[in-house]
Amino acid sequence: MAGRLLGAVLAGGQSRRFGSDKALAVLDGRTLLDQAVARLAGWCEAVVVIGRDAGPVPVVADWPRAGMGPLGGIAGALRHARDRGFAAVLTMGVDSLGLPDDLPARLGEGPAYVADQPVVALWPVAVLGALEAILLAEGRHAVRDLITASGARAVALEGPSANVNTPEDLARLGGGS
Numbered sequence: 001m002a003g004r005l006l007g008a009v010l011a012g013g014q015s016r017r018f019g020s021d022k023a024l025a026v027l028d029g030r031t032l033l034d035q036a037v038a039r040l041a042g043w044c045e046a047v048v049v050i051g052r053d054a055g056p057v058p059v060v061a062d063w064p065r066a067g068m069g070p071l072g073g074i075a076g077a078l079r080h081a082r083d084r085g086f087a088a089v090l091t092m093g094v095d096s097l098g099l100p101d102d103l104p105a106r107l108g109e110g111p112a113y114v115a116d117q118p119v120v121a122l123w124p125v126a127v128l129g130a131l132e133a134i135l136l137a138e139g140r141h142a143v144r145d146l147i148t149a150s151g152a153r154a155v156a157l158e159g160p161s162a163n164v165n166t167p168e169d170l171a172r173l174g175g176g177s
């Protein structure tokens with residue numbers, strides 16, 4: 001990736017299927033939120049958390065407001081990145097597990113996303129205009145809309161990457177809430 005890379009943990013949302021705040025669920029002795037921040041810190045010049053308070057890690061708000069789903073978090077992250085001279089944002093969820101160490105190399109210059117976990121993605125700041133237009137249009141907004149608008153490339157990962165939607169998903173991985 002040419003240029004500075006900002007890491008952004010998407011950490012808003014309702015955790016409806018999980019039944020309690022999944023960012024604070026524990027796996028291998030650490031919360032999912034802490035693990036996501038640490039993962040991105042290994043890849044990026046700086047890390048922010050989008051959509052919730054996260055202790056010492058800088059928090060950035062969704063754009064244009066909370067409650068629009070992951071796409072609103074991506075927009076908040078990209079605006080923060082643009083204003084601070086970053087070239088791109090690497091996003092992941094609090095619940096994005098099993099990502100390979102060479103993820104940024106696989107995503108390349110972006111825009112690109114992990115095929116079965118589209119919240120894991122590399123978005124150049126240049127996609128911000130298209131994203132803002134999507135979010136300001138009427139109706140529901142999904143990450144798929146940004147993938148289509150930007151022509152983002154799907155990156156298939158071999159091996160068991162997984163995300164945690166329910167307590168059963170976490171229990172399978174050996175964790176608890």
Ligand SMILES: Nc1nc2c(ncn2[C@@H]2O[C@H](COP(=O)(O)OP(=O)(O)OP(=O)(O)O)[C@@H](O)[C@H]2O)c(=O)[nH]1
Pocket residue numbers: 010011012013014015016017018050051052062066067068069070071072073074092093094095119164165
């Ligand atoms: N910043 C931000 N992050 C979000 C938002 N909605 C979901 N996320 C994050 O995006 C990732 C994937 O979220 P989902 O599991 O699809 O949604 P969720 O609301 O957390 O859970 P459900 O209520 O069960 O759908 C998680 O890390 C969430 O924390 C949002 O509106 N804003």
